[in-house]
Amino acid sequence: MAVTSTKTVAVTGNQAVAEAFRQLNPDVMPAYPITPSTGIMESFTKFVSDGKVDTETILVESEHSAMSACIGASAAGGRVATATSAQGLALMWEMLHIASGYRLPILMALVNRALSAPLNIHGDHSDGMGMRDCGWIQLFCENAQEAYDNTIMAYRIAEHKDVRLPIAVNMDGFIISHSIESMKFIPDEDVKKFVGEYIAMDPLLDIDNPKSIGALVLTDYYMEHKRAQHEAMKNVKKVVADVSAEFAKLTGRKYELFETYRLEDAEVAIVALNSAAGTIKDEIDRYWEKGVKVGLLKPRMFRPFPYEEVGAALKNAKAICVMDRADSYGGMGPLYMEIASAVANNRGAVLFNKIYGLGGRDLMPHDVDQVIEETAEVAKSGKVKMVKDYMTVRN
Amino acid sequence: MKQMNWKELPHAGTVLKAGNANEYKTGSWRTYKPKWVEENCIQCLFCWIYCPDSAVVVKDEKMTGFDYDHCKGCGVCAMECPGKKGNKAIVMEEEGK
Amino acid sequence: MSATQEKPMTLKSLSHKKDNLSGGHRMCSGCGAPTVVRQVLLAIDEPVVIANATGCLEVSTCLFPYTAWRVPWMHSAFENAAATASGIETMYRSLRKQGKLKKEMKFIAFGGDGGTYDIGFQALSGAMERGHQLLYICYDNGAYMNTGIQRSSATPMGADTTTQPVGSKIPGKTVRRKDLTRIMAAHNVAYAAQASPHNWRDLMTKVKKALATNGPAYMGIMAPCNRGWRTQTNDSILLSRLAVDTCYWPLYEVEGGKWTINYDPKDKKKPIAEWLKPQGRFKHLFAPGNEALLERFQKLVDDDWESLQKLAAAFGAK
Structure with missing residues (x-):
């Protein structure tokens, strides 16, 4: 594939990620507003209202429900994305483990912000570090371009058959989310081609093959489940490298681990x-x-x-x-x-x-x-x- | 059932065989056992609709007996059985007698 | 197509249908919940997808590597069956809209009273407000039975539980239960109802109505627990019938703002003591000196019944 070129734009980090979300066109997006990630959802829901995406939003009553709805929607059999920060992520914490335990390739834009107390809305990495052990792939981004690029690459990584894990793309609250930077977008058709069609694994909505997702697992099997989950994480490195190499061919922008x-x-x-x-x-x-x-x-x-x-x-x-x-x-x-x-x-x-x-x-x-x-x-x-x-x- | 190792587990631990709990026998839980007294049965099927364990066997709209592999012996069927002329069509007996 | 235009349901006709909850689950002997679930599933003719809150029903029906469910089923956590179901239902709508899914499906969420009245209340309220096409069913046994009979906001006043035990100073739960069905009706949902498994026809008719309605629906269904209520294993249906006959658990429905009492015992209304007496959790209410507690219980039941009758009179069929 030839290196794609497009004009340089001046946008905030939040706008860059919202644009990536528009191009990725997830099937469902549950979200709850929280500073400083709110801008992503505000921009994205405008795309929804203007009919520019196929996405159905679920404007939930809490972040716990946002992640729960992500889990339900993803297990049902389609692409899912959400955005959050700080307290929102903390409220999701229980469900973050369930998203990874169920091997659901959910995409989250995490706009990094300090955790309370004392209450503070500004950027630090306390939220992202708190999800370190939740079984999510975590990518960190220096600027709006990286946040955009990593978001475009995220589904390819998360949905790979050897991986099937949720992924969080991190950028600094306010410093990046609210600052205008110059960067490049990839044309819609190139993103569509790069990301490809979603391939569901054991979708719940496959009504002719009823399955049960989320069994109780006792001492006889719990460790085997967790060992299998670690193996999926071990596979991530190669997939990130491969997807990044393909992305570099498309855009000329190279990303390593x-x-x-x-x-x-x-x-x-x-x-x-x-x-x-x-x-x-x-x-x-x-x-x-x-x-x-x-x-x-x-x-x-x-x-x-x-x-x-x-x-x-x-x-x-x-x-x-x-x-x-x-x-x-x-x-x-x-x-x-x-x-x-x-x-x-x-x-x-x-x-x-x-x-x-x-x-x-x-x-x-x-x-x-x-x-x-x-x-x-x-x-x-x-x-x-x-x-x-x-x-x-x-x- | 032979226990699977971690590589053999179904993806995400999803149970792909719908209704396979049927392979698991709960009949050994019983201390009392329902006994069907056919001559008192009016085929109301109350036993079938009230059974918590799907353990009342109905064929061609008729109660034909119990699935003792799964019946836990709770006695709801016997309690709700209207019987005939005051005689129950289901009676509970001590298990093993 | 309304349920009322169909032929009346009979057990004989229903007996041809596949039981979508298999035997071999690990619910306690004589539990009311699996009977409720079987009746719900038997009532449905369309493909259905289930979301289940953590609780007795969930842990006992899907214990790896076994599942008792013959329909698509999903559990994720305790407080979020309504939110999980929201996600499933929304993905269904999105994929249908995009032409990626052809079949029509129905969506049901099951939760116990702990997962519904208490920890799942916010998620339930949110899902009902958002207008998802789903039926939320609370199987109500009046306490956290899965974890060993701790009190919930569905626990009746006076009940002996492991977190509000009857002692020399405190006679069990001191406050009355939350009336969740009315709270759901106040969400102006398309359909809200109470049902009980002893009246299978009423219960199953309500499930059909709830799924045929355009919008979110809620059903509270009585599900006796012989371990938590300290009763016999054979009396779950008997006690659910008595709950209705004493008007502790009236059968009613609210359809688009119209209130209907489905069963009025009239002069056959039984004293609440008949429901309380067989239950070990209320034993102390019958001890000398506790007459006032029993009277108070009766008064709460009577007041609730009277106010329900007023609602049905004011907002019922004209």
């Missing part, structure tokens, strides 16, 4: 998710000019986590600072723990953790500079001052 930026020869490594990566890349360029060999690793696929590949990519790093936009009180940041596992067999890397940007607090270039300088210092001395520390907090 994670992105590295000037990391290969770097002795100093920063690891961070999502929008912070943009600022960090700029500062990395400035520090290379000063002679500091610093690079970035930005995970795209957080679940399943590509431990081996990440470990290999960080093998030359002498010091690694993992920046977490979420916290585990009394523990290390969630991204830190993954990186620690990934580099466990690497020789000599010193690791530490910075918690930043909670509740939408800005990460400024000079904040990143401090991280780079401290990490460079640790690379030299081999000594960490504080294994876990909070950035920009008034003392």
Whole structure:
């Protein structure tokens, strides 16, 4: 397929995802409004009202019902999508496990936002990290283009016969969801061709072959079910790589399991998710000019986590600072723990953790500079001052 | 039934064989057993419509006996049986007698 | 096509139909719920898809690798049978609209009283308001029986449960039950009704009406539980009949705002004690010194019955 070209547009992250949803044309979309993801549904329901999609919406009375309706609709035998944030995702939590346990390829746009209390509507990754163990594929996006692209790729990944798992595409609340960026859309017909027709597996509405979905499973079978679910997750990596390669042929935009930026020869490594990566890349360029060999690793696929590949990519790093936009009180940041596992067999890397940007607090270039300088210092001395520390907090 | 290993499980644990609970016998739960006394039966089929275990066998609109593989011996059929002239067409007997 | 134009249902004619709930399920001996489900399924002529809330019915009818259901059936969680059914029904509408599905189907959600009156109340209210083409059926045994007889908002006043046990200071549940059928009627749903398995013809006629109506429907169906009520295994039908004859559980329906009492015992209305007495959960109400509790129970039943009669008189057939 030839690389497709289209004109550059200026849209918010929410509008970009809504446009992807329009092109994907899901059969059913249950949703409940919550800041900052609301814009996706507002834009999308306008498409519905104008007859631009075949989608039937279910404007439910809670996020718990939104995910329950997603599960019912997906099991019935069609494509389903929804969008949410923070408290909404937290209210869905019970159902997230059921969506993955039933192996339903539901698509969720998760606009990352801080969890209450205290109440806060701004961007951090507390919600996404809270769904880490729910059995969903999780993709993280730096900007509107990535959010759009990953949304377009999502069904291909989730619906693959070796996978059949729900998928969440994450982008930062407000920072990306509400900021206007320039980006490119793919023409409708190319998206349609790329995504293809939905193939149902054991659909409930196949009335001539009645089946029972959601049995009670006791001690004799529960572990076998869970082991089978893990196997499906293990298959995700290859499918993500294959789908991304096909997407690159179509668009020229290449996506790996994670992105590295000037990391290969770097002795100093920063690891961070999502929008912070943009600022960090700029500062990395400035520090290379000063002679500091610093690079970035930005995970795209957080679940399943590509431990081996990440470990290999960080093998030359002498010091690694993992920046977490979420916290585990009394523990290390969630991204830190993954990186620690990934580099466990690497020789000599010193690791530490910075918690930043909670509740939408800005990460400024000079904040990143401090991280780079401290990490460079640790690379030299081999000594960490504080294994876990909070950035920009008034003392 | 031989237990499946994790690779043999149906996708998503969905049970594909509708009504296969029929293969599972609950007859051993009984302590009392319904006995059909045909001469008192007026074929009202109340036993059939009230049975919680689909264990009353009806053929050609007529009650013909019990499915003892599944009957749990609750006695609802006997209780609701109008019988004939005050004599029940279903009586409960102690199991194993 | 209205149900009333068809030939009257007889058990003989029904007996030709396939039983869509197989034997071999693990519901307790003498449970009222599977009888309710069998009657509901026998009433339906069209293909039907079931959503089931977590509860006795769900865990006992689909215990891996077995299922007692011969129709498409799905369970996802406790509080969301109405929301899950909303999703299934909406996918059906979407696929039909797009020409991807040809057959017509009906949709039913089953929940116990815990999953309906309490934890599933919001999802139920939402589904009814949104106007899905589905029938929600609550099989009502008046407590959380699946987990061991904890009190729910459907538990009758005075009942002894494991979370409001009868003690020396507190005589069981101190407040009256929620009247969910009327609350559903207040949603202005297309059809709301109460039924009881002893009157199979009434129950099955109501299921047919509910599924033929244009819009969401709700049915509350009495389902005695001999474990929770502390009664005999053989009296589920007897007790559901007494619930109706005492007017504790009147048979009525609300069709498009029109209230109809389907069975009025008139001068044969039995005292509530006849329903309470065989049940171990009400034993203390008959102990010396508790006469006032029994009187209060009777008064609540009488008041509810009177107000229902007023509704039927005011908003019934003209």
